[in-house]
Amino acid sequence: MRVPMRRPGALAAAAAIAATAVAGCDSGGDDTIKIGSIAGLTGNFVTTDVVETAKQVFEDVNAAGGINGSQVEYIVKDDAGNPQRTAQVARELLDSDVVAMAGSASFTDCDVNGGFYNQARISSVMAIGASPKCFQSPNIAPVNVGPFTLMTAVLQYASEQLDAQRVCNFTVVLPGSEDAVNQALGRWSELTGKELVVNDLTVQQSGDMTPYLLRAKQERCDAVLFNPTEQLVVPWLQAASTQGMTDVDFLLLAPSYTDSVAEAASGLGLNVYAGSEFEPYTAESQANQEWRETVQRAESPATAFSQGGYLSATFMVEVLKTIEGEITRESVNQALRGMEPIEHPMLGTPWVFGEGESHAPNQASKIVRLEDGQWKVVTPDFITLPRD
DSSP states (O other), rough: OOOOOOTTTTHHHHHHHHTTOOOOSSSSSSSEEEEEEEEOOOSOOOOHHHHHHHHHHHHHHHHTTTTBBBEEEEEEEETTTHHHHHHHHHHHHHHTTTEEEEEEOSHHHHHHHHHHHHTTTOOEOSSOSSGGGGSTTTTBBBBOOHHHHHHHHHHHIIIIISSSEEEEEOOOOOOOOTTHHHHHHHHHHHHHOOOOEEEEEEOEEEEEOHHHHHHHHHHSSEEEOOOOOHHHHHHHHHHHHHHHTTEEEEOGGGGGGGHHHHHTTTTOOOOEEEEEESSSSTTGGGGGHHHHHHHHTTOOOHHHHHHHHHHHHHHHHHHHHHSOOOOOOOHHHHHHOOOOOBBBEEEEEOOOSSSSSSSOOOOOOEEEEETTTTEEEESOEEOOOOOO
């Protein structure tokens, strides 16, 4: 689950985005295709890198002639991480006649607006989904794996590839996510036939982590899953190092797979692994080449979040290109639900919106390991989970 956080330079980037909501066209005339997005440009959950990269994708399309001769107008609204503001900006976007949403990265969008999107019959190709509601809506299909599928994949890696015998879980459960966490843990048991030695869902978002680690030592856990915020993971690992837990495999989720965590946790002498949302963003692979070039043109930081912005905008463009005739909210809905799955090298499973009351098309992750202050890919192939 993504954590509330600020990023360096985020406020300046937010101002730039807010000042240039239109991507590559002069104004919202009749020949434009309006796409909306809700992101945190200010506040504690800042996701400017997501919309900067998505905006660049649309600008590139417009520079190449647009979609069937029409320019894309990309309208980004800042919800500042405030649920009331999240609801307000969604209604502003629909009042602006957007035909779909793409590149959204809001911590509250799915919970606050999921029902409204359904009522208004508008679809969202979300860049980063974190809440269970993002994967349980007929109108939202994230491009990222998400925390719950990732939890299953990381546990499977530990038990099946690291051969961990005593796997333990220490999870911070956010409001509304307990059922999804339990389903993810149960899915691992169903896939492997194994049970957790410790399953502690009482971990708090602040405070001393040592008591949890002492319990892990007492229970002789050889692999420990932890889903901390980025601010909490380093104290957790530092405390583990103090406890001398050098023979334990620490399993983290995507929010901990960052450059800052790698730098801060370097030298602790621990075995630290993390699951990725997409092709690992630190990999200089062919799969990442077009995304990396897009990020460079956008002058935005290369992050896993920006991968989500790139993919969601790219997939939206591919679907829009298939529409014959007028591009309206209804024709976009029909195109998304009738689309052919899109294969992309940054994903381990094809992405598709499709019919259905819920959408979780991305079911694959790669694992990275912290080595000498850098994240190194340790699974060249995606770990792909079977669909439910």
